[in-house]
Amino acid sequence: MMALPLPRNGFKAGLVEGRSQIGLWSAIPDAFVTEALAGSGFDWMLLDTEHSPGDVLTVLPQLQALSAYDVSPVVRPAVNDPVLIKRFLDIGAQTLLIPYVQSADEARAAVEAMRYPPRGIRGVSALTRATRFGRVADYAQSVESELCLLVQVETREALDRLEEIAAVEGVDGVFIGPADLAASLGFVGQAGHPEVVAAVEGAIARIRAAGKPAGILTPDKAFARCCIELGTSFTAVGVDIGILARQTEALAAEFQS
Numbered sequence: 001m002m003a004l005p006l007p008r009n010g011f012k013a014g015l016v017e018g019r020s021q022i023g024l025w026s027a028i029p030d031a032f033v034t035e036a037l038a039g040s041g042f043d044w045m046l047l048d049t050e051h052s053p054g055d056v057l058t059v060l061p062q063l064q065a066l067s068a069y070d071v072s073p074v075v076r077p078a079v080n081d082p083v084l085i086k087r088f089l090d091i092g093a094q095t096l097l098i099p100y101v102q103s104a105d106e107a108r109a110a111v112e113a114m115r116y117p118p119r120g121i122r123g124v125s126a127l128t129r130a131t132r133f134g135r136v137a138d139y140a141q142s143v144e145s146e147l148c149l150l151v152q153v154e155t156r157e158a159l160d161r162l163e164e165i166a167a168v169e170g171v172d173g174v175f176i177g178p179a180d181l182a183a184s185l186g187f188v189g190q191a192g193h194p195e196v197v198a199a200v201e202g203a204i205a206r207i208r209a210a211g212k213p214a215g216i217l218t219p220d221k222a223f224a225r226c227c228i229e230l231g232t233s234f235t236a237v238g239v240d241i242g243i244l245a246r247q248t249e250a251l252a253a254e255f256q257s
Contacts, residue, residue, distance in 0.1 A: 004135040009094040011044050011072035011234070012148035015173055015213045020228055023074070023236035025217055028244075029054030031061035037240060038069035046074045046217075046236060050099050056084075060091045060129070074150070080106055082113035082121060089114065090128040095148040097175055100155070104164040107151050111170030114149050116140055148172045150215065150234075154180035159203060166210035173213040173234065176203050192220065204230045 014021045021043035026034060029052055037045065045066065047059050054062075059075055066073045075093040077084040080101060088096060098110045112120040124140065125131075131139040149170060153162060154177030166174050178191040178200055187193040200216065204227060207214035213233035218224050224237045 001137075002135055003137050004132045006136050006139060006142050006146055007092075007094070009072070009146040009148055010070075011074060011095050012146065012172065014043065014072075015148065015233055018213075018233065020232070021072075021234045023217075023234060025236045025239040026062070027052040027054075027239055027241045029058035029062070031058075031065040033240065034062040035065040035069075038066050038071050042071055044072040044074050044095075044234065044236075046076060046097065048076045050076050050078045056087045056091060059088065059093070063092050063129075076152075080110050080113075082109070085110065085113040086123050089122065089147070090125060090130050092129040094146055095150065097150040097152060099152045099177070100158075100180075101151040101153060101165060102155065102158050103161055104168050107165045107168040107171050110149060110151060111168060114147055114170070115144060119144075150175050152177050153203065155184040156181075157184075159199065162203060162206050163210055166207055166212045171212065173215055174207045174210075175215040175217075175234075176200055176207075178216065178218060191218070192223070197223070200227070201230055204232060 023044040023046060024037060024042045025046045027048050047062050049055055063073055074095045074097055075088050076097040076099060077088055080098045085096060101107050113122060114120060116122050116124060127134050150173040151165060151171055152175045153159060181199060182188060182191045182193060182196040185196055185199060187196055204214045208231045214231060215234035216227050216232050217236040219238050219242060224235055228235055
C-alpha cells in the first residue's frame with residue numbers, strides 16, 4: 001500500500017503562531033463558485049451548512065476544489081451533532097466551527113465528537129477521504145494534532161459562561177456570532193447597535209484573557225479592522241452571496257440610472 005502523509009492544517013498552525021487570518025464566508029454551496037473564490041487571497045474560507053442549503057454532499061466537492069489552493073477550509077455544521085461532525089471529518093474537513101454552543105458541557109460534547117475512543121466518541125473507518133482512503137498509515141493515532149475545533153458563542157447565556165466554555169480542553173478557538181448575539185440581547189437585525197458592539201468587544205477581550213484565539217464575521221470593514229486591532233485571530237470580512245447580490249445591484253444601478 002502506498003503511504004501518504006497526514007495533510008497539515010494551515011489554519012490551526014496560524015492560530016498556534018498567533019497570526020491574524022482573514023477569511024471569507026461561503027454560503028453558496030457550489031464547488032465551481034468555491035474554486036473561483038479560492039484564489040482571491042483569503043487565508044481561510046468558511047463553508048456554511050447552517051444558514052445555507054449546503055450539506056455533506058456539497059461540502060465534499062468544495063473541499064476538493066479548495067485543495068489546490070493556498071486557502072484553509074473551515075466547515076460549519078448545521079448543529080452540534082456527533083453524527084454530522086463525524087461525517088464532515090470523514091470527508092476531510094480538519095477545522096469545524098460548531099454553532100450555538102451554550103455551555104462548557106456542550107463544548108465538551110463537541111470535543112468528544114472530534115476524537116476517537118477512549119478520548120472521545122468518533123466512529124472509526126479506515127477508508128475515508130480523511131485517511132486518503134487508507135493511505136495515511138497512522139491516521140487514527142496522529143489526526144488529533146491537525147484537527148481544529150472552533151465553538152460559536154452567540155447568545156447572552158453563552159456570554160455569561162464564556163470563560164467556562166473557553167477553558168474546555170480541546171477547544172482551539174472561540175467565535176462570536178454578532179447577528180444572533182444581537183437578537184439575544186434584544187436588538188434583532190441591529191448588529192451595529194452600541195450595546196451589541198460593546199458586548200462583542202468585551203467578548204474578544206475575555207476570550208483573549210482566557211488564552212484562546214477569538215474570531216468573528218462582520219462585513220462592516222471599519223468594525224472588522226477594530227476587531228483585528230482588539231485581537232481577533234480569525235476574522236471573516238465578507239459573505240460570498242452578499243458580495244454577489246450587492247455588487248450586481250450596484251452595477252445594474254450604475255447603468256439603469
